[in-house]
Amino acid sequence: MNTSEETDRLEAFNAYRSRMNQRILDEKDHLGIKRFFNLDDAAYREGALDQSTKELLGLVASMVLRCNDCIDYHLQQCVELGVSDEELDDAMNVALVVGGSIVIPHLRHAVETIDLLRERESADRDETETDV
Numbered sequence: 001m002n003t004s005e006e007t008d009r010l011e012a013f014n015a016y017r018s019r020m021n022q023r024i025l026d027e028k029d030h031l032g033i034k035r036f037f038n039l040d041d042a043a044y045r046e047g048a049l050d051q052s053t054k055e056l057l058g059l060v061a062s063m064v065l066r067c068n069d070c071i072d073y074h075l076q077q078c079v080e081l082g083v084s085d086e087e088l089d090d091a092m093n094v095a096l097v098v099g100g101s102i103v104i105p106h107l108r109h110a111v112e113t114i115d116l117l118r119e120r121e122s123a124d125r126d127e128t129e130t131d132v
Contacts, residue, residue: 010116013072044077052081056091059110063095066102068109075110079117088114 025034044054055077062070078088092110096103 010072010076010113010120013069014076017069017073052078052083052087055081056083056087059088059091060095060098063092063103063106063110064099066099066106068106071106071110072113075113075117079114079121085114085118 021037025037044051044058047054049057055074059071059074059078062074075088088110092107096107
């Protein structure tokens, strides 16, 4: 997979997630579904644990449950919140220890996603510096 295809993977995921979430919330008009979406949003808000810690917990759970979409989502949130690669590595190690070797393919996926997100950050920085 080349860099363009990899970047397209994240963009396609984000577009699909956004489109389908909006469709579910607008068209289904189901109280239970809306309450679950709200509960999910609320769980990651600042509280006794900061948002970064909560997103890292979400990442670990997603890796153990083997959901690449969830892994991508939580990694994007972590990067936006400024989580370092060292912190991500520690969290992924916990996921690997808890989940065992079956998590390894999802670890590979996560590492690839982190690379894409860091490349995007670097490109955004370069673009900002060029604009100044």
